Amino acid sequence: MSGKTTRAVVVSSCGTSLITNGASQEDRKTIIKTSNSTIGEIKKEDLACLERIISEKESLLEDGTHDELRRYSAELNGILGLYEEDLSNADGNHHIFLHTDTYQGEEVAKRLNKWALSKKMSSEVYAIKSLNTANINDFNEGMLNLSSWCAQCLPGYKENGYKIIFNLIGGFKSLQGFMQTLGMFYADESIYLFEGERSLLRIPKLPIDINEEAQRLMRNDMDLFRCLARGPIKFEKCSHIPSTLLFKLEDECELSPWGRMMWDQFKPTAYGERLWPSPSDRIVFSDKFTNAASNLQEAKRRRIINERIDDLARLLEQKSSRNNLNRLDFKALKGKPCPPSTHEIDAWADQGARRIIGHYEGPSFIVDDLIPHLPT
Numbered sequence: 508m509s510g511k512t513t514r515a516v517v518v519s520s521c522g523t524s525l526i527t528n529g530a531s532q533e534d535r536k537t538i539i540k541t542s543n544s545t546i547g548e549i550k551k552e553d554l555a556c557l558e559r560i561i562s563e564k565e566s567l568l569e570d571g572t573h574d575e576l577r578r579y580s581a582e583l584n585g586i587l588g589l590y591e592e593d594l595s596n597a598d599g600n601h602h603i604f605l606h607t608d609t610y611q612g613e614e615v616a617k618r619l620n621k622w623a624l625s626k627k628m629s630s631e632v633y634a635i636k637s638l639n640t641a642n643i644n645d646f647n648e649g650m651l652n653l654s655s656w657c658a659q660c661l662p663g664y665k666e667n668g669y670k671i672i673f674n675l676i677g678g679f680k681s682l683q684g685f686m687q688t689l690g691m692f693y694a695d696e697s698i699y700l701f702e703g704e705r706s707l708l709r710i711p712k713l714p715i716d717i718n719e720e721a722q723r724l725m726r727n728d729m730d731l732f733r734c735l736a737r738g739p740i741k742f743e744k745c746s747h748i749p750s751t752l753l754f755k756l757e758d759e760c761e762l763s764p765w766g767r768m769m770w771d772q773f774k775p776t777a778y779g780e781r782l783w784p785s786p787s788d789r790i791v792f793s794d795k796f797t798n799a800a801s802n803l804q805e806a807k808r809r810r811i812i813n814e815r816i817d818d819l820a821r822l823l824e825q826k827s828s829r830n831n832l833n834r835l836d837f838k839a840l841k842g843k844p845c846p847p848s849t850h851e852i853d854a855w856a857d858q859g860a861r862r863i864i865g866h867y868e869g870p871s872f873i874v875d876d877l878i879p880h881l882p883t
Contacts, residue, residue, distance in 0.1 A: 514599045515670040516661070517586065518694070520678030520686050521606040521616045524581040525568075526560050534560055538611070543641040546610045554610075561614050568622045577705065581677035582619055585698055588707045589674065594626050601669070602630040605656075607638045607682070608649065640681060647754050650685050650764035658771035661693045673697040685764065692772055721752070721769050726777065733786035735762045736770055737821050778813040779806030787820035791873050796863070799877040811855055812877070815863060819852060823872060840864060848875045856880065 527538055537556045541549050549557070567579060573592050577584040582604065590596040602623050606616035616632040623630035635656065638649025661671055673694040675683050690697040691713050699708040725732045728748070734740050739759040752766030762770060777783075782800040785792055800812050818835040836853040848864035850872075855861055860880035865873050 513670045514668060515601075515672050516664045517589065517600060517602045517672045517674055518661075519582045519585065519602065519604050519619070519674040519676075520682050521582055521604050521612060521619065522678040522682075523611050523615055524677060525564050525579055525615050525618065526557070526611065528579045530560060542611055543607075543609055543639040544611075545608070549610060557611065557614075561618065565618055565621075568618055569625075576622075580619065582674065583622070584700060584705075585674040585676035585707070586623075588700065588705060589672070589698060594628065597626075597628045600629065601664075602628055604630070604632045605653070605678075606632060606634055607679075608634055608636055608645075609639050612639075638682070640679060644756070646681065647764060651754075651762070651767050653685065654689065654764050654767045654771060657689050657693045658768075662775075670695045676700050688765075689768065692768060718769070721749075722773055724748070725770065725773050729777070729783055730786050732762075732770055733783075733817060733820075735760075735766070736774075737817065737824070775810060778810040780809070782809060783813055785820075785874075786817060787824060789823040789871055790816065790820055791868075791871050793873060793875050795876045796865075796874045808855070808861075812863070815852055815854060816874075819872070845876070845878070847873075853880075 523538065523542065527535065530538060534556060537553050538560070541553050541557065546554070564579065567575060571579070573587055577587055586597075586602070587594075602620075604616040604619050604623075606612035613632075613634060616634075620630050620632045633656065635649050635653045637645050637652060639645050664671060671694045673686060673690045673696070675686050675690070675697055676699060678686065687697065690710075695712050697710045699710070700706070731745060731748075735745065735753075739756070739761040742755055742758055742760045745753060745760055752763055752769065753760045754763040754766075782792075782797060800809070803809050803812070815835060818832055819837065822835065822837055834853065837850060840849055840851045845864055847866045849866045850864065852863040852865075854863055854877065861877055862880045863874060863877055865875045867873070
């Protein structure tokens, strides 16, 4: 990337090569035995072994040559290859080390992040909740969380002019495989190492559009897919949906990692088109609100309204304060009374700030209007 002019976000999938490479046969047994464990699940003697190995590799990161770093860490092999071993080429870039929901994954990512920061590189770590290979259910949930992270985080960087690069040299094979698929949708470029060499294999983003049939299916079943995006529902309600889009567990189903990715790609465009009907029996739109929301001229404002209604549905149906997200901020109405409304929701706070107001009628919440966010 020498002579670069475009800022980039480099997303590295993290594995355990840093602690595995060069380990003795006995140490490898401990590493393999605890590979999917959290710190609370690891026996005292095994934890002491891992801490010793990690301490040794931390010293390597501090004092090692580029050759040593590339030999011991697959992730740094990719990063150093990307910058042609000249870290001044990283100026203006941001690095994200994604790791599994395990002790080893977290500790490796933290050490790589510490190394990057010591080189004056902008860097952070991000844990993918539930991502491990202990069992298929955990892995599926982890992939869902990874897909959601990509959809929520990476478009913002794109909008701010960053190039998205997936560094897929590290990470266990199952994660790499799924990251390759995600890269087709979110990355401008994915990098690998050519077999037996240090030369990078760079794969540009493919011109992929969401499958027309899947898009038609989601548009025709918008209410159902909005429900699936909020969490598991009874399988009988979605038995007509292709199995590739669903993950079935006993008598319930939810979006599969592939289904989540397809939905996350489709939703921004669809939500920007119009105010969609209420996605929940608990939410009723008044004519005044429907007219106000339908008359919004900007697609991004229509998208925000649909997203806030999704947030409200999650809060009302799942009855947990954790679902009262900062962006929703569902609370008792403040300021000048607006009967019959008793509660308000933040829509947006920038130019022409708006809030959604409404009131309860039995178990239902009536969305009354979309009004200016006047100072109190």
